[in-house]
Amino acid sequence: MDKAIVVENLKRVYKKGKDSFFALDGISFEVHYGEIFGFLGPNGAGKTTTIKILSTLLYPTSGKAFVGGFDVEKEVQKIREIINLVSGGESAGYGILTVKESLWMFSQFYGIPTNEASKRIEHYLKLVGMWDSKDTLLNRLSTGMMQKVNLVRGLITDPKILFLDEPTIGLDVEAARTIRSIVSEWVKEKPTRTVLLTTHYMAEADELCDRIAIINKGRIVALDTPENLKKAISDEIFFEIETSIVPKETSQILTNDLKEFGINCLIKDHIERGVSTLSVILKEEKDIAKVIQKIVEVNKEILSLRKIEPTLEDVFIKLVGKRLEDEETN
Numbered sequence: 001m002d003k004a005i006v007v008e009n010l011k012r013v014y015k016k017g018k019d020s021f022f023a024l025d026g027i028s029f030e031v032h033y034g035e036i037f038g039f040l041g042p043n044g045a046g047k048t049t050t051i052k053i054l055s056t057l058l059y060p061t062s063g064k065a066f067v068g069g070f071d072v073e074k075e076v077q078k079i080r081e082i083i084n085l086v087s088g089g090e091s092a093g094y095g096i097l098t099v100k101e102s103l104w105m106f107s108q109f110y111g112i113p114t115n116e117a118s119k120r121i122e123h124y125l126k127l128v129g130m131w132d133s134k135d136t137l138l139n140r141l142s143t144g145m146m147q148k149v150n151l152v153r154g155l156i157t158d159p160k161i162l163f164l165d166e167p168t169i170g171l172d173v174e175a176a177r178t179i180r181s182i183v184s185e186w187v188k189e190k191p192t193r194t195v196l197l198t199t200h201y202m203a204e205a206d207e208l209c210d211r212i213a214i215i216n217k218g219r220i221v222a223l224d225t226p227e228n229l230k231k232a233i234s235d236e237i238f239f240e241i242e243t244s245i246v247p248k249e250t251s252q253i254l255t256n257d258l259k260e261f262g263i264n265c266l267i268k269d270h271i272e273r274g275v276s277t278l279s280v281i282l283k284e285e286k287d288i289a290k291v292i293q294k295i296v297e298v299n300k301e302i303l304s305l306r307k308i309e310p311t312l313e314d315v316f317i318k319l320v321g322k323r324l325e326d327e328e329t330n
């Protein structure tokens with residue numbers, strides 16, 4: 001099989017009290033070798049469940065999945081030899097070990113010869129700028145440092161397929177940029193290296209991923225290159241309008257009224273600045289007049305209005321009906 005990952009009608013049922021529900025409701029996709037494939041979706045969409053099944057930590061309820069050509073249910077050991085999994089929030093090992101000792105321990109789980117393991121640990125620690133911290137105890141590391149060590153743990157085993165579950169969550173801009181650039185370079189070094197990445201950050205997916213699947217409520221709602229996803233909505237017109245704060249009840253009325261005109265509108269409050277931002281998607285430019293009229297009707301002041309180029313964020317809003325960033329604060 002010449003695909004890094006093949007997923008066919010994959011389903012996973014979980015129990016919720018007496019009931020059960022589909023965390024994955026028949027997803028299908030393929031990832032090519034050499035690709036960085038992004039999995040984007042709101043909280044609870046099924047991203048982690050997918051990664052757990054593909055990394056052999058969880059069985060599917062039905063459907064099929066192959067990683068590196070191996071069946072996730074029948075060839076678990078073969079898959080484990082060619083993959084690694086890095087989750088953003090997790091600890092990089094045991095706190096009583098130093099950075100280097102911990103990485104060494106993981107290299108030995110994979111049977112990497114002593115010389116080679118030392119070389120790789122030094123190489124990757126230098127790459128993430130952590131070589132000077134090699135003798136620091138893990139429980140003394142900051143979140144950002146821990147996440148960098150986590151990434152190194154994922155890279156030293158030289159996996160064919162690397163699963164990255166929110167690798168930059170909670171990191172500052174600089175640390176996130178370092179991780180992104182290392183992942184991007186790492187994939188280019190060998191044609192068979194492949195990454196499946198989940199992220200909450202649209203810009204990250206846009207910058208890093210060759211293709212992106214948008215997942216919502218256990219289903220894939222869109223799958224394409226970032227460019228094509230954006231092109232698919234390029235016949236629509238996007239406006240961003242700032243108004244005085246729109247209270248919750250008014251915001252409901254406003255969005256419902258606009259929906260009747262076929263206008264998609266999402267409202268986000270910025271209490272600290274005393275403004276609300278309306279992200280508006282129109283089929284026709286002239287419909288902006290209806291939006292303005294409605295804003296005036298609910299007695300809100302228009303502070304600014306600008307036409308914008310669609311971003312991946314807008315694709316997400318259109319398909320899922322909310323901003324991805326709103327998920328984090330809910």
Ligand SMILES: Nc1ncnc2c1ncn2[C@@H]1O[C@H](COP(=O)(O)OP(=O)(O)OP(=O)(O)O)[C@@H](O)[C@H]1O
Binds near residue numbers: 044
């Ligand atoms: N072990 C479990 N038992 C029952 N329900 C579960 C279990 N694990 C996950 N779920 C539920 O399955 C759904 C999908 O969860 P999953 O963790 O895959 O989502 P996600 O897209 O990774 O979300 P997040 O971005 O919050 O991590 C959610 O409704 C979640 O509450």
